[in-house]
Amino acid sequence: MSSIKSGSPHFTPDLAVRNFAGGINCPNPFWLASAPPTNCGEQIMRAFDAGWGGAVWKTIGAPITNVSSRYSSIDWMGQRMMGFNNIELISDRPIETNLRELTEVKKRYPAHAVIASLMVESTREAWHDIVQRSEDAGADGLELNFGCPHGMSERGMGSAVGQVPEYAQMITEWVKEVARTPVLVKLTPNIADIRTVARAAKLGGADGLSAINTINSITGIDLDTLVPRPNVGGKSSHGGYCGPAVKPIALNMVQSVMADPASALPLSGIGGIATWSDAAEFILLGCGTVQVCTAAMHYGYRIVEDMADGLSNWMRGKGFRTLEDFRGLSVNRVTEWKHLNLNFKIVAQIDEQKCIGCDLCHIACWDGAHQCIHLDRVSGPVDGHVELHPIPTSHEAASHNRITVTSVTRRERTQGAGLHSPAHGPYPTPLARIPRVDQTECVGCNLCSCVCPVDNCITMVEVPTGLPPETWDERTRGANCATEPPIL
Amino acid sequence: MLTTVSSPFSEHPEIRQRFAELHPPLSAQAAVVESNRCLHCFDAPCMVACPTHIDVPGFIKRIASGNLRGSGRKILDANVLAGSCSRVCPVEVLCEGACVMHRYDRPPIQIAQLQRHAMDAFHASGEPLIPVPPPAIPLRVACVGSGPASLACAAELRRAGAQVTVIERRPLPGGLNTYGVAEYKLPTADSLREVELIRQTGVEFRLSEAIETTAQLEALEAEFDYVFLGVGLGAMQSLGIPGESESIQGGADHETHGILNALQLISAYKTGHITKMSGAVVVVGAGNTAIDAAVAARRLGADPVTMLYRRGPNDVSAFDFEFDHARREGISFLWHRLPVAIRKAQDGSLLLDIEAVQPIGNHPADNRKSDRFEPVPHSLFTMECRTVIPAIGQSPLTQLLAEFRHITVEQGRIAIERATGQTTHPRFFAGGDCANGGREVVDAIADGKRAAHGILAKFNSAAEVAHVKH
Known part of the structure; x- marks a missing residue:
């Protein structure tokens, strides 16, 4: 992840957020997202004690009735909650109760950010009323929930607003007519291009954005009852997907918003953030604060300790004194594909000392890529630059027909192909199990280094092509056009 | 039935x-x-x-x-x-x-x-081993012995549709899986459950039926097209020292003393014929079976349990984890020692005379250990014990096999072609301990499987020839 430079400067990085979205301050960028962890004042105060810098109150509006169950998750390889799904609605508590507790929290924690997430029926009066009451209660800012993809959207709220740019702009304008605190619009990812609503929010006068809300999902189906999860008395409903699984989707949407001048606003990043490194990535794409929900629901508020500590240590190692020192540095590292250098070439290189002989790279390259990682140590018959190699199944067949016997005595054991026998040669793994990359054929796709279970065993090394950088855009637009073969 | x-x-x-x-x-x-x-x-x-x-x-x-x-x-x-x-x-x-x-x-x-x-x-x-029975083929095979090699061979042949009969001289099938594996590793009941699944595939079991005479062999040859020999190894070697025959096994009320070999002890306790031991026990040998016997004696109540071995700790054939296990069970070891005589004390306990030995004629050049030892002078001492358990390797049942014509036996093992299990006789195949000299259960199973494929290949080629002739 981060390479901590020796002799890194001795300073304590400042994690404080100042004047976010035109006026929100908090001791660090870690906010709890509007969700069950911010359901009531007592929870939020404990969260602040644990180290969170801010909290977006569980969406306030006319109280609703929930169902049970409300959650389901995707487990992966024995790990729980790689992805998480909910069909819970907004707060089921009276508006007065939420606002009374909000006042209490702000009184006790004046330095922390308390944002009121709001969702009411789509009338100017209703929005004016809730905005004024929330600000009177002491909210540091407002987050307009235009994202909730389930339940509320059927009643013309949540993502029903967030999917129609005109509605989003209109309601943002209503709110801005009366709001005295910063107004954030929370965007739904359940739309073809998230920028259309971001632009609408900006036109409507929003001070900032929050992205992304949860993604429409059905997490799975119980194969005994045939009912999708979560099971509400034999029926299910699509929910909102979140957790580590959605982070790549969120990062892409955050980047696309921040790279678009018509969309870009101060942004609170959301989507699968569970660790300091996740947070650093969102900030590198331009986010001023980050919001967390699933990880806190999984492990509790205490996870913020390592998030703050880890981010601070990474900043020290990199020499970043404040969040602003690195915020947005990666936004312009993402371009359209047509601007990538076609003459940049890397090839796979296997470190024989690290290879454990699982040969996953071999089968991945043969079945899933370009057939250039081989188990034969010498080149086969050569015909031009094409080498002939045994196909993977021939290796398996040879193994299957091998007569193996248990080595009974110690002598047999040391002379056999055991782990520590001299038959291993210079490497920890028998040479026959260490694959070999045909670097002239390798296309540098990266698959082998993705599947290799050993850190830094397969690295991708640059091979100078001797050619000047050239992009697809340049090739098809410029003078080199003629050299490209015609597309049939 | x-x-x-x-x-x-x-x-x-x-x-x-x-x-x-x-x-x-x-x-x-x-x-x-x-x-x-x-x-x-x-x-x-x-x-x-x-x-x-x-x-x-x-x-x-x-x-x-x-x-x-x-x-x-x-x-x-x-x-x-x-x-x-x-x-x-x-x-x-x-x-x-x-x-x-x-x-x-x-x-x-x-x-x-x-x-x-x-x-x-x-x-x-409760599922059957073979979900859909294959069409029958006109092939009759006898598997002599019912240990892992025979069972694997029988099951593999049944999968191909052959008629298979397992012939076992003991009352329970399973061979060493049933009679010879330490109970804390594999309970007898679990071994028998596996055998039962194989029986349910249609393999016929004839138990308590020995093949010991030429007449019985001829009857076998008359009834079956091919015979698979999975007869295992014969009785444990005796110590061959003075006083041994006078110190035969005795005891009453499920308790034992005297001399009994390791496999006898293991099969006796596994079937509930011995449930306790007492006093000092000496196990002679240091292989995996020796350790199974020593641990068994310890758990049955013997104390102390000592293992004697003619070589040092680096030359044992037991696996390292078996050793660690023995040590944890509280078993002690005496290295470079051999028993030279057994005497009986007046109270009925045994007096085992033991001498320190050193190997003679080692050949480090060809990396083989000498099988000859000479006593270290003045090293004789006597151990008093209640039971002596020889566990110094198993000798092949060469007598039974000697009755087969044309079957080559080398160094006590039936000679086979390793890939097919074919002996030097065209109708006899073999595998397991009797062919490999005594290895693991899994080696016997692999042998049995290969022999089944060898038999099927032979049957198929014979069928092809017959087809061409017609």
């Missing part, structure tokens, strides 16, 4: 309690977590290391995915006695020893435990 193969057997409750399992099974969730650790290596070294070539990553991934039935079937495809193997295999030198995790500074995948998990689930399901 036998209803099940285990009908004459009932487990002795005291034996069950004293020989509690060494490695209890994994819980269902632990099995899933462990199976998810598996990297799913291509052409996996664990599969290569298994003599029966079980598709280890294949069955482990099925556990991880929740396809437990598929996992069990995958295992049984390669090894019909996989339940036993999961308990008795020295996996440290086989699949788990080959696991790439060793080179990753991580503990190997617990393959044996996962295999047991899948096999326990299979056995609990």
Whole structure:
């Protein structure tokens, strides 16, 4: 992840957020997202004690009735909650109760950010009323929930607003007519291009954005009852997907918003953030604060300790004194594909000392890529630059027909192909199990280094092509056009 | 007619309690977590290391995915006695020893435990070994002996549709799996359960039926097209020292003293004929069976239990983990010692005269150990004990085999072509201890499987010839 430079400067990085979205301050960028962890004042105060810098109150509006169950998750390889799904609605508590507790929290924690997430029926009066009451209660800012993809959207709220740019702009304008605190619009990812609503929010006068809300999902189906999860008395409903699984989707949407001048606003990043490194990535794409929900629901508020500590240590190692020192540095590292250098070439290189002989790279390259990682140590018959190699199944067949016997005595054991026998040669793994990359054929796709279970065993090394950088855009637009073969 | 193969057997409750399992099974969730650790290596070294070539990553991934039935079937495809193997295999030198995790500074995948998990689930399901019986083929084969080699051969032949009969001289089938494996590794009942599954595929079992005379052999040859010999090894060698024959085994009320060899002890306690021992016990030898016997004596109540070995600790044939186990059980070792005589004390206990020895004529050049020893002068001493257990290797049943014509026996082993199990006689095949001189259960199973394929290949080519002639 981060390479901590020796002799890194001795300073304590400042994690404080100042004047976010035109006026929100908090001791660090870690906010709890509007969700069950911010359901009531007592929870939020404990969260602040644990180290969170801010909290977006569980969406306030006319109280609703929930169902049970409300959650389901995707487990992966024995790990729980790689992805998480909910069909819970907004707060089921009276508006007065939420606002009374909000006042209490702000009184006790004046330095922390308390944002009121709001969702009411789509009338100017209703929005004016809730905005004024929330600000009177002491909210540091407002987050307009235009994202909730389930339940509320059927009643013309949540993502029903967030999917129609005109509605989003209109309601943002209503709110801005009366709001005295910063107004954030929370965007739904359940739309073809998230920028259309971001632009609408900006036109409507929003001070900032929050992205992304949860993604429409059905997490799975119980194969005994045939009912999708979560099971509400034999029926299910699509929910909102979140957790580590959605982070790549969120990062892409955050980047696309921040790279678009018509969309870009101060942004609170959301989507699968569970660790300091996740947070650093969102900030590198331009986010001023980050919001967390699933990880806190999984492990509790205490996870913020390592998030703050880890981010601070990474900043020290990199020499970043404040969040602003690195915020947005990666936004312009993402371009359209047509601007990538076609003459940049890397090839796979296997470190024989690290290879454990699982040969996953071999089968991945043969079945899933370009057939250039081989188990034969010498080149086969050569015909031009094409080498002939045994196909993977021939290796398996040879193994299957091998007569193996248990080595009974110690002598047999040391002379056999055991782990520590001299038959291993210079490497920890028998040479026959260490694959070999045909670097002239390798296309540098990266698959082998993705599947290799050993850190830094397969690295991708640059091979100078001797050619000047050239992009697809340049090739098809410029003078080199003629050299490209015609597309049939 | 036998209803099940285990009908004459009932487990002795005291034996069950004293020989509690060494490695209890994994819980269902632990099995899933462990199976998810598996990297799913291509052409996996664990599969290569298994003599029966079980598709280890294949069955482990099925556990991880929740396809437990598929996992069990995958295992049984390669090894019909996989339940036993999961308990008795020295996996440290086989699949788990080959696991790439060793080179990753991580503990190997617990393959044996996962295999047991899948096999326990299979056995609990009550499913038959062969889901759809194959069409019958006109091939009759006798498997003599009912140990792992014969059982594997019989099951493999049944899968191909052959008519198979297993002939066993003892009252219970299973061979060493039933009579010769330490109870804390493989309970007799579990061995018999596996045999029962094979019987249900249509294999005929003739128990308490020995083949000892030429006439019996001729009858066998008349009834069957081919014979597979899985007769194992013969009786344990005696110590061959003065006083041995006078110190025969005695005892009453399920207790024993005197001399009895390791396999006698193991089979006697497993079947509940011996439930306790007392006083000092000396085990002569240091192989895996010797350790099983020493641990058994200890658990049956003997104290102290001492193992004598003519060589040093670096020359033993027992596996390292067996040694560690013996040490943990409180067994002590005397190295470079041989018994020279047995006398009887007036109170009936045994006086074992022991001498220190050193090897003579070592040949370091060809890396072979000498089999000759000379006594160290003035090293004679006497140990008083109640029981002496010889466990110094097993000698092949050459007498029975000598009656077969044209079968070559080399150094006490039936000579076979390793890939097919074919002996020097065209109608006889062999495998397991009688052919490999005494290896592991899994080696015997692999032998039996290869012999079954050898027999089928021979049958098919003969059928082709007959077809062409017609």
